[in-house]
């Protein structure tokens with residue numbers, strides 16, 4: 001596995017989750033016991049990444065604090081006889097290097113990723129959206145599969161995709177597949193298409209591998225009607241210029257949990273909490289009681 005660099009864009013304003021996100025990043029909202037970004041870093045670490053660049057913005061410094069080793073907290077747990085809680089901080093010792101840069105203005109995902117150019121240099125790199133968890137409890141290996149597909153096919157970009165209901169295609173970037181194989185070539189892709197214009201129901205699932213050619217494509221991608229540079233449009237430009245783009249399907253037992261709005265955030269939290277190995281059973285009993293009372 002040769003790719004070590006991962007870029008995690010977390011600079012978005014998270015307006016769909018106000019007021020929860022007024023003074024805290026949506027990427028730090030808890031899902032069960034952990035904040036969302038911790039799931040992402042643990043997933044990518046298992047897939048061989050050990051250099052992480054967070055593209056942050058104003059009000060996002062708690063992300064930096066979360067991945068810092070907190071010597072005072074460790075000492076205080078030891079001194080107060082709470083050594084058993086030290087295991088909750090094991091993620092601090094993943095052996096990874098963390099880097100931070102700020103997107104000055106929220107001009108879209110493509111713009112956020114352009115800030116990673118100095119970090120990744122001439123190497124291919126992984127992008128993982130800061131508001132999407134893949135898989136439940138067991139970290140996903142999809143990024144390993146993406147890297148394999150990227151390297152084997154000589155593609156300029158590899159994208160994780162998952163099937164979504166047809167009435168939800170307008171919420172996602174949708175790809176046009178060349179075949180129905182597990183790993184397929186992408187013929188086109190379109191950001192949030194109307195149902196009638198969607199080339200399939202295969203949605204981009206928040207994990208990518210890119211060649212550094214992406215940066216030049218982002219520079220040449222215009223802003224959309226909202227003044228944002230869309231990552232999907234930069235990939236489209238690469239495709240139009242003859243670049244190869246491949247997609248890898250998420251395995252059927254893995255799902256993308258997108259925490260971008262309250263409906264999906266609530267669903268994700270409830271699903272993770274109800275299936276928690278320690279607290280899940282009691283919570284399921286509690287939920288049964290609640291549902292019984294209200295039905």
Ligand code: UTP
Pocket residue numbers: 009010011012013014015016017027055103105106107108109111112129130131260
């Ligand atoms: P979203 O478009 O879902 O995030 O971006 P948002 O802009 O925060 O959402 P709303 O519409 O205001 O609720 C997906 C990921 O890309 C990052 C976000 O932080 C999120 O992790 N992002 C988005 C940036 O880093 N910069 C941007 O300009 C936009």
